[in-house]
Amino acid sequence: MADLPTGFWSGWIIVLTCVSLATLVWVVFSIYFSSGANEHPDAEPVWDTDLREGSNAPPLWWFWMLLSALVFSLIYLMLYPGLGSYKGLLNWSHGKRIVESYETYDTTFQDIRAGIASMDIAEVQNDLDLMQAAERIFTRECSACHGPDARGQASLFPNLVDIDWQWGSSAEQIEQTIRGGRVANMLAWQSILGDDNVNQVANYVADMEGGAAANHPGQAVYQQNCAACHGVGGMGNPLLGAPNLADNIWLYGGDLETITASIATGRGGVMPAFGKRLDDAQINLLVAMLAR
Numbered sequence: 001m002a003d004l005p006t007g008f009w010s011g012w013i014i015v016l017t018c019v020s021l022a023t024l025v026w027v028v029f030s031i032y033f034s035s036g037a038n039e040h041p042d043a044e045p046v047w048d049t050d051l052r053e054g055s056n057a058p059p060l061w062w063f064w065m066l067l068s069a070l071v072f073s074l075i076y077l078m079l080y081p082g083l084g085s086y087k088g089l090l091n092w093s094h095g096k097r098i099v100e101s102y103e104t105y106d107t108t109f110q111d112i113r114a115g116i117a118s119m120d121i122a123e124v125q126n127d128l129d130l131m132q133a134a135e136r137i138f139t140r141e142c143s144a145c146h147g148p149d150a151r152g153q154a155s156l157f158p159n160l161v162d163i164d165w166q167w168g169s170s171a172e173q174i175e176q177t178i179r180g181g182r183v184a185n186m187l188a189w190q191s192i193l194g195d196d197n198v199n200q201v202a203n204y205v206a207d208m209e210g211g212a213a214a215n216h217p218g219q220a221v222y223q224q225n226c227a228a229c230h231g232v233g234g235m236g237n238p239l240l241g242a243p244n245l246a247d248n249i250w251l252y253g254g255d256l257e258t259i260t261a262s263i264a265t266g267r268g269g270v271m272p273a274f275g276k277r278l279d280d281a282q283i284n285l286l287v288a289m290l291a292r
């Protein structure tokens, strides 16, 4: 449709518009100034013996109203786009209007945004208005996955208000998570270790919280295959996004069955990158909201 009002169609629209306007002018003038009006009062139809239909001319102020509407239309069509592809003398367009309002918006809020982007996290956290703004951004951009209260959901999207951080809890690490996204990667161990080993190491991991006993049958498998990422004591490694397995906070679930499934089939959670979607001020607000 964008290229419709060019060439033939543009001319067609111009002709239609002009003909309709001219017809309107003709109708108005013929009503008020035709010579036949009001000349034969006797020819008026009479209904029900004494109801005369009448043919008084409409009041003259109607004429002036219609005339000014017509003049307005002509001036409008000269100034603004309306006749085919003719752009109008003012060269007005929706696109230009939007660009202009973006520019006004940018110049109005640029300084404020730059200010927020360079603010200290603690400073932002102490400003109630800014924290409310952060929550609005979170609701709009993040809550679909992390839940409206950021407590996570569906055993797929992590809780962001607990003390357990897969990718690190510092402001810098959280900022990196939001800007660049994160792709977690844990292999499916079923085919590598076999059922028995998977079951044993799953048991070992499930017992870790209480400080798994030494000489646990799964310990050797764990130290050999898992400790490189999850740490000897199971404390995790934020550089790899390997979660702490020794606390009682689980992303996918801490019952033996789910732990076994995590190990057997692997996990690959993806946090999308927001570095392009959000500006520096918005990211700083979110970091301030999530960092402790």
Ligand code: HEC
Pocket: 184, 185, 186, 187, 189, 201, 202, 205, 221, 222, 225, 226, 227, 228, 229, 230, 240, 241, 242, 243, 245, 249, 250, 251, 252, 253, 259, 262, 263, 267, 268, 269, 270
């Ligand atoms: C290459 C590094 C790496 C190795 C090796 C590795 N993991 Fe993981 N593991 C991860 C990552 C990364 C995640 C997070 C996956 C996600 O968030 O989707 C994870 C997640 C898990 C989870 C789920 C935790 C939760 O909160 O639900 C369990 C259980 C687990 N690993 C156990 C093991 C066991 C047992 C081994 C050894 C057999 C092992 N991992 C080896 C990197 C690794």
Ligand code: HEC
Pocket: 138, 141, 142, 143, 144, 145, 146, 156, 157, 158, 160, 164, 165, 166, 167, 168, 174, 177, 178, 182, 183, 184, 241, 268, 269, 270, 271, 272, 274, 286, 290
């Ligand atoms: C499409 C769903 C989705 C959206 C939208 C989303 N996230 Fe995530 N986010 C995830 C998943 C999945 C993970 C876990 C990745 C993994 O398994 O390691 C995650 C992880 C995180 C983490 C790391 C948590 C940790 O323990 O280290 C932070 C921080 C985070 N998200 C913040 C945000 C913020 C802020 C927003 C909004 C700007 C957001 N997320 C939007 C899916 C999402």
